[in-house]
Amino acid sequence: MLRTLTRLLHGRRDAAQLEFGLADAAPKNADELLALLRRLGLTRLRRCRLTRNRNVMVSFGGDELRVHEGYLGAPEHVLRAIVTFVEGSTRAERRAAQRVIVAHPIRAARAPARRDRTHPDDVAIAEKLAAWHQRFNLRHFHGRLRHVPIRVSRRMKSRLGHYTAATAGGEPAEIAISRAHVRRHGWEEALHTLLHEMVHQWQDETSHTIDHGATFRAKAREVGIAPYARRVLATRPGRAEGSQTLGRRAARDG
Numbered sequence: 001m002l003r004t005l006t007r008l009l010h011g012r013r014d015a016a017q018l019e020f021g022l023a024d025a026a027p028k029n030a031d032e033l034l035a036l037l038r039r040l041g042l043t044r045l046r047r048c049r050l051t052r053n054r055n056v057m058v059s060f061g062g063d064e065l066r067v068h069e070g071y072l073g074a075p076e077h078v079l080r081a082i083v084t085f086v087e088g089s090t091r092a093e094r095r096a097a098q099r100v101i102v103a104h105p106i107r108a109a110r111a112p113a114r115r116d117r118t119h120p121d122d123v124a125i126a127e128k129l130a131a132w133h134q135r136f137n138l139r140h141f142h143g144r145l146r147h148v149p150i151r152v153s154r155r156m157k158s159r160l161g162h163y164t165a166a167t168a169g170g171e172p173a174e175i176a177i178s179r180a181h182v183r184r185h186g187w188e189e190a191l192h193t194l195l196h197e198m199v200h201q202w203q204d205e206t207s208h209t210i211d212h213g214a215t216f217r218a219k220a221r222e223v224g225i226a227p228y229a230r231r232v233l234a235t236r237p238g239r240a241e242g243s244q245t246l247g248r249r250a251a252r253d254g
């Protein structure tokens with residue numbers, strides 16, 4: 001019994017090493033990761049920084065690549081996808097790479113921060129929003145969007161709302177709406193934000209990239225909300241041209 005288990009474990013390690021080209025162990029820091037990515041074809045970027053923001057997987061701008069530390073142990077096909085995300089020449093190629101990157105489960109070094117709960121005094125608002133989610137789902141999405149929990153957040157001060165995709169680690173998708181937003185801007189605006197986040201949910205559930213790109217704008221127009229939003233996931237204002245961020249979360253900024 002013990003012997004079998006040992007052999008199994010050995011077998012698994014050998015397979016992992018094979019994927020990296022036999023002798024290579026997984027990179028242990030940013031420099032080693034960069035060296036490996038360059039061997040896999042990365043040429044554009046010369047610096048690499050590891051991040052711990054669980055909502056950002058990979059981003060780059062200038063000559064720097066920022067990668068969540070959870071990718072240090074990623075298998076070769078995921079690392080190749082990172083290279084394609086940076087170097088890919090067609091949008092389809094990069095989009096396929098994004099899917100591979102996002103599908104890789106990230107284990108946070110620290111215990112993940114527990115998500116906020118809706119404050120007991122805000123439960124009525126959350127329930128009202130959930131009822132509207134159902135209504136909007138039938139009205140604009142043929143009732144095909146999944147049921148997702150809707151949370152009212154007292155912590156969100158500058159953002160109006162956000163949609164967070166489910167993680168491979170088992171955290172479910174959710175929509176959060178800022179309580180300050182509901183109070184300050186009123187119910188109509190809050191419903192607009194809810195619908196905005198539902199377009200992100202639709203992007204997620206139909207395997208589109210969660211962003212504010214052309215797909216988002218077309219769908220936003222279709223459901224009757226403003227097709228613009230401050231771009232949080234794609235090119236950020238004030239950042240180098242061609243800078244890209246790939247994340248799990250899409251937020252509507254005020």
Ligand SMILES: [Zn+2]
Binds near residue numbers: 196211212250251252
């Ligand atoms: Zn958005």
